[in-house]
Amino acid sequence: MTQLSELTAGIPEPHSSASSELPVVVSQLRWEAEGVVSLRLRSRTGELLPRWEPGAHVDLILPTGIERQYSLCGPIEDRSSYQLGVRRERTSRGGSEYVHAFLRPGxxxxLKGPRSNFGFRRAAAYLFIAGGIGITPILPMVRQAQYWGAEWQLLYGGHTADSMPFLDELREFGSRVRAYPSDTVGRIPLAEVVAQVRPDLKIFACGPESLISALNEATAHWPAGSVHVERFKPRPRVRTEDKPFDVVCAASGRTVEVPAGRSILTALEEAGIRSAASCRSGLCGSCETAVLEGVPDHRDEILAENDRAAGDRMFICVSRARTPRLVLDL
Structure with missing residues (x-):
């Protein structure tokens, strides 16, 4: 793999931002596993696509207007195209169903992005853990760790071998990759694998809530900052009694009341103040907003504990306030 800094030196960056829309075209659609297709997207204008890092995702805007987030899983050095993996969900709200049933080459x-909420960090050693389509953000991390010459291992679980995308591609790494199709091998033995703490090792994991919850429980004795996860969906939350509060938009000085049971984002929209947003569930990061005054009540699935404690940014689609007033950089 060509290192990013070596690859892009001297190449002008195309104009883009995490919130701007980039016109692309489907250049390839391929079956990767049972119920999983990969898409390859190219710029319609022929430009190089924006740089990205392992763990990044893009917001894909379908012809129906549906907007969904998918992890980038291709080689980071190939800026001529982006690769995404999409599993057909039985309870799809229309995104994956459209991709599988109607999307075709041409x-x-x-798309918007790329955006990285699952940032990859340099370490001496890595343990990667993936469940099902959770392999998509992990795959570029594996490639980067291999390029760096780091010690690493991937534990990859799924219902069956046929349902596990990119498994054939991963076989090139030999014994560093351990596959756990649950119908024949059983589930990943998390408690056994992480029983002994290794201060030099970072854990990166993506998968269903059952996997992430089990990992968090198994690594409760590890130092803070050792485990980095990305979830498919927000965690079930204990219901709390929300209280109304005021949001002051610093740019205009306008004050908007956020009532109980309504998000900051929705209250702002109803007041005619627009803000970038996509998933509206605290997963994608598109509504990230700087906090100038007040204490946020974080309810997202993105920020680490030290970032929450800093209190200088929040995701207004789900998070609220612990103080009667918030001043936001809006």
């Missing part, structure tokens, strides 16, 4: 789409 179809124009829009």
């Amino acid at each position: 179809q124009p789409l829009l």
